[in-house]
Amino acid sequence: MGVVFEEVWQLPGNSVPRFHNIQGRGLGLVGPIYRECVKNPNIRFIWNTEVKDLIIEDARVVGVRIRQLRTQKEQSYRAPVVILATGGFQSNLDMVRENWPKGLQFPDRFLTGSGINSTGLGHRMAREAGADLSNLHHQWNYVTGLPDPRHPGMNRGLQAKNESSIWVNAQGRRFVSEYDAPQKNFPVLMEQKPATYWAVFDEGSKYDFFVSGSEWVDFKHIQKVIFDNPDLVKTSSTIEGLAGLTGLPEKALTTTVRRYNKMVDKGVDEDFRRFGPGLSYKPRKIGQSPFYAIQLFPMTRKSMGGVVIDMSCRVLNRRQQPIPGLYAAGELAGLAGINGKAALEGTFLGPCMITGRIAGRSALAELKIKPKPVAESGRIHQASKTLPVKAESADCKDCHDLESLSAKLRTGYWHFKKTHRVVQERKYQCGLCHAELDPYREKNHQIEPLARLENCAICHGVKK
Ligand code: HEC
Numbered sequence: 206m207g208v209v210f211e212e213v214w215q216l217p218g219n220s221v222p223r224f225h226n227i228q229g230r231g232l233g234l235v236g237p238i239y240r241e242c243v244k245n246p247n248i249r250f251i252w253n254t255e256v257k258d259l260i261i262e263d264a265r266v267v268g269v270r271i272r273q274l275r276t277q278k279e280q281s282y283r284a285p286v287v288i289l290a291t292g293g294f295q296s297n298l299d300m301v302r303e304n305w306p307k308g309l310q311f312p313d314r315f316l317t318g319s320g321i322n323s324t325g326l327g328h329r330m331a332r333e334a335g336a337d338l339s340n341l342h343h344q345w346n347y348v349t350g351l352p353d354p355r356h357p358g359m360n361r362g363l364q365a366k367n368e369s370s371i372w373v374n375a376q377g378r379r380f381v382s383e384y385d386a387p388q389k390n391f392p393v394l395m396e397q398k399p400a401t402y403w404a405v406f407d408e409g410s411k412y413d414f415f416v417s418g419s420e421w422v423d424f425k426h427i428q429k430v431i432f433d434n435p436d437l438v439k440t441s442s443t444i445e446g447l448a449g450l451t452g453l454p455e456k457a458l459t460t461t462v463r464r465y466n467k468m469v470d471k472g473v474d475e476d477f478r479r480f481g482p483g484l485s486y487k488p489r490k491i492g493q494s495p496f497y498a499i500q501l502f503p504m505t506r507k508s509m510g511g512v513v514i515d516m517s518c519r520v521l522n523r524r525q526q527p528i529p530g531l532y533a534a535g536e537l538a539g540l541a542g543i544n545g546k547a548a549l550e551g552t553f554l555g556p557c558m559i560t561g562r563i564a565g566r567s568a569l570a571e572l573k574i575k576p577k578p579v580a581e582s583g584r585i586h587q588a589s590k591t592l593p594v595k596a597e598s599a600d601c602k603d604c605h606d607l608e609s610l611s612a613k614l615r616t617g618y619w620h621f622k623k624t625h626r627v628v629q630e631r632k633y634q635c636g637l638c639h640a641e642l643d644p645y646r647e648k649n650h651q652i653e654p655l656a657r658l659e660n661c662a663i664c665h666g667v668k669k
Pocket residue numbers: 601602605607618620621624625628633634635636637638639657660663
């Protein structure tokens with residue numbers, strides 16, 4: 206379909222490379238599949254809509270009840286089968302807590318770092334239909350959460366780390382091998398009092414600081430939104446100064462840094478075996494002023510348990526029998542349960558894609574429908590092939606006052622608001638993304654899905 210696999214990475218915890226990297230990141234994977242769907246006139250996308258409940262008649266799932274978020278209109282969609290693919294529940298902190306693994310402390314401050322809609326909706330609906338759920342305590346959480354400055358007051362986290370930093374707890378001491386995989390250092394962080402730490406590094410490794418997500422590829426953006434924000438990053442010309450700014454005990458912090466630098470000279474981490482003979486990590490000293498300290502927190506990420514399915518992705522009830530008409534795929538189905546309690550980078554998205562494919566094929570087989578070859582449909586506008594073009598004539602702002610439209614958060618307009626705030630900041634012309642509507646022609650004035658897709662990369666793309 207045009208997805209380009211670029212390279213395979215081996216990340217900490219893996220014995221072989223498993224992380225398949227895709228050109229264009231998430232968009233490079235989802236875009237081509239979406240493009241293929243849009244070509245097929247049988248497939249219809251309905252956006253900004255929340256599913257409320259499954260419709261169940263005579264013990265069979267026969268559709269969903271929905272609410273259109275923008276109009277608040279409720280209605281039903283009937284279907285011979287329903288495939289749930291609502292993601293995990295790691296953005297629902299109550300559900301995370303209810304299913305917290307026994308024997309592990311629950312952190313005082315736990316950021317949420319899963320998709321904003323990964324709230325366990327499908328889990329609830331499947332349960333109401335009688336589904337069995339398993340291993341909800343199998344959760345893959347990170348130790349590298351930075352409070353997300355883009356969502357103040359929402360307790361959202363960004364995944365952020367600097368592989369050259371040392372991590373010190375509130376007592377000013379290192380407590381773990383910073384280079385380890387989450388299954389090793391997450392439980393250790395939970396034992397710290399409190400369960401948070403400061404990543405300490407120097408000017409020499411400043412540019413090793415990494416934030417996950419296509420928005421953060423350019424370090425200038427990281428500088429502006431993170432390093433220039435004194436709530437997030439403490440900077441000082443001395444380690445003592447850092448202690449003052451962070452409230453970490455000065456003596457402990459200076460001792461920790463001095464000891465670490467000595468061990469780097471010796472070539473052995475005698476405390477936590479982060480580096481040394483036979484180990485691949487190449488350490489660097491923390492010595493070049495200015496120095497930085499960034500406080501990081503545990504952060505939720507992925508659900509590895511979920512709705513129980515069989516090999517055809519049919520949802521099973523507590524007697525392990527299929528619930529007629531109901532399928533589930535992806536993280537909702539606990540990534541098919543292949544990961545157990547811990548996982549490896551590169552073993553999450555694969556099972557999601559594969560269960561989606563199996564669920565689709567099983568549903569077709571149950572309904573005895575042969576997949577039709579994908580046809581070019583008339584829905585594709587010519588304009589999409591010549592994008593982007595310059596806006597010229599009609600003044601879009603006469604009818605669409607972006608300022609007032611994105612001033613308040615209207616339900617169902619979350620992404621609209623996010624998008625057009627960027628448009629305003631960067632002073633983009635409307636025609637850059639809406640060329641197919643430009644100039645204004647009443648009959649042609651509707652969103653054309655493919656043209657839109659061409660422009661996602663303006664904000665979600667990866668600079669080469
Ligand atoms: C960089 C790309 C980009 C630019 C430039 C842009 N938009 Fe958009 N626009 C989008 C995207 C993406 C969406 C879909 C948002 C969503 O997910 O709801 C959208 C949706 C819209 C919608 C539809 C809202 C709805 O009801 O769904 C309107 C109206 C709109 N844009 C107006 C404008 C106007 C007016 C301008 C110029 C001032 C503009 N846009 C500039 C990307 C852009």
